[in-house]
Amino acid sequence: MNFLSNLISGLSLGSIYALIALGYTMVYGIAKMLNFAHGDIIMVGAFASIVFINNLGLPMILGVLLSIVVCVAVGVLVEKIAYKPLRSAPPLSVLITAIGVSYFLQSLAQLIFGTNQKAFPKFIQVAPVQIGELTIKGESIVTLAVTVAIMIALTLFINKTRMGKAMRAVSEDRQAAELMGISVNRTITITFAIGSALASVAGSFYGLTYSFIGPYTGSMPGIKAFVAAVFGGIGSIPGAMIGGILLGIIENMAKAYISTELSDAIVFGVLIIVLLFKPTGLLGKKINEKV
Amino acid sequence: MRNNMLKVDNINVYYGKIHAIKDVSFEVKEGEIVSLIGANGAGKSTTLKTISGLLRSKTGSIEFCGEDIGKTESYKLVSKGMAHVPEGRRIFLQMTVQENLEMGAYTSDGDIQKDLEDIYARFPRLAERKNQIAGTLSGGEQQMLAMGRAMMSHPKLLILDEPSMGLAPILVQRIFDLIKELHKSGTTILLVEQNAEMALSIADRAYVLESGRVVLTGTGKELAASDEIKKAYLGG
Known part of the structure; x- marks a missing residue:
């Protein structure tokens, strides 16, 4: 029973990683860049929720929903200001810029909110569910349900809608997509918007799970989500989902059965082993370099 | 006198320091098939990419239907109204045949369902494989798909870059038949080919490119009969 309950909280944590990993993998697939500031969007969203709820006194759910708008705005703005001018620059310059943006967002949060951790409002309160001897936290169930619903919606969007198909076209061949009349710049903007919205939702559930947030809150889940995206095969949407969920389960199991202190080391160890045997990740495609 | 559909005036294109296109000018009139021929590296594809905006000229102008583009x-x-089938087809290999065609209709506000049916009627092979991933198609089928995809936008001007590349002779014949059909139904065509014989046989007019310059121009017939061309491009 203990095992089952650990599995479920691992699933719930993993689904948060998966939401963040989706943003990494979509931006990588479409803009061909690693947006290392992506994790910090989580923190932006969490602080936005706190401002809306604690400082402005908005209803909790409304505050959390409005934080999505803030994250989308910040994500799109970062893309326009920091990344778009570097569209044809070498990948390393873009990577360094992304790291710079990450530090910028962290410092800005520090400047505005100070370095102390702040309590994150419990915007959802659900009674635990008792099945026999198994107790499942209500928040875990909500987290899992919402993230699974988002993943299904995203998969349908990518596979069935005109915009989703255009995103896949851009991700496969930018020039050919342009020749079809697809605006690559607009597609990249939309990708950043979607990724940031997902990060914001992830941030809210992360806050719900860990209760406290600070200016550096985004960096660890950001890195783990990046690991999850690579683990699943970067650029692959189902890969990011599976990678995120597996990562959450592995982390939780390692905490429960091996050692809390070692859990992160174990997570990264698993990544290294997987990449040794499958360098493109679980669902990654072989990349054909085109001239 | 027919109107100019495309007017390329004195363009110069560089890849970094390499001067790839030098003072190139030519025009395509409404309803024509115009062919650019020349050896590998003569600048044919570069010219086409400049027309469709993937590369920029440092000088001159490009007019499409009277508008500076x-x-x-x-x-x-x-x-x-411009569609460009790039060199190497560049279909979306990980998407299905039908999704590729839908991408061709990305800007279309017409009846996409009917257009799909038209394409499938023209290319029964594509209809059979419409739910298949495009990467599994043969080279000939991929070229059909690339052309079908371009036709989905009902272009006034269809730009074709080496449509016969890598295809068996029987398929080359089919592609050229298709080009003639499209031309008959009113599409203006700008064709780049290494297969100069085929290209000249269907072209109203042609331009010969050599190291980034237009060195010769004339009707398809004139050029096909010219000794210079025969020696350099037609293996005789």
Whole structure:
């Protein structure tokens, strides 16, 4: 029973990683860049929720929903200001810029909110569910349900809608997509918007799970989500989902059965082993370099 | 006198320091098939990419249907009536045949379902494989798909870059038959080919490119009969 309950909280944590990993993998697939500031969007969203709820006194759910708008705005703005001018620059310059943006967002949060951790409002309160001897936290169930619903919606969007198909076209061949009349710049903007919205939702559930947030809150889940995206095969949407969920389960199991202190080391160890045997990740495609 | 559909005036294109296109000018009139021929590296594809906005000229101008498109973003040209089938086909290999065709109709506000049916009627092979991933198609089928995809936007001007490349002779014949059919139904065509014999046989007019310059121009017949061309491009 203990095992089952650990599995479920691992699933719930993993689904948060998966939401963040989706943003990494979509931006990588479409803009061909690693947006290392992506994790910090989580923190932006969490602080936005706190401002809306604690400082402005908005209803909790409304505050959390409005934080999505803030994250989308910040994500799109970062893309326009920091990344778009570097569209044809070498990948390393873009990577360094992304790291710079990450530090910028962290410092800005520090400047505005100070370095102390702040309590994150419990915007959802659900009674635990008792099945026999198994107790499942209500928040875990909500987290899992919402993230699974988002993943299904995203998969349908990518596979069935005109915009989703255009995103896949851009991700496969930018020039050919342009020749079809697809605006690559607009597609990249939309990708950043979607990724940031997902990060914001992830941030809210992360806050719900860990209760406290600070200016550096985004960096660890950001890195783990990046690991999850690579683990699943970067650029692959189902890969990011599976990678995120597996990562959450592995982390939780390692905490429960091996050692809390070692859990992160174990997570990264698993990544290294997987990449040794499958360098493109679980669902990654072989990349054909085109001239 | 027919109107100019495309007028390329004195363009110069550089890849870094390499001067790839030198003072190139030519025009395509409404309803024509115009062919650019020349050896590998003569600048044919570069010229086409400059027309469709993937590369920029440092000088001169490019007019499409009377409008200067020299600075127009590439993706805006499709809805103006230009479709470009790039070298190497560049279909979306990980998407299905039907999704590829839908991408061709990305800017279309017409009846996409009917257009799909038309394409499938023309290419029964594509109809059979419409739910298949395009990467599994043979080279000939991929070329059909690339052309079908371009036709989905009902272009006024269809730009074809080496449509016969890598295809068996029987398929080359089919592609050229298709080009003739499209031309008959009113599409203006700008064709780049290494297969100079085939290209000249269907072209109203042609331009010969050599190291980035237009060195010769004439009707398809004149050029096909010219000794210079025979020696350099027609293996005789």
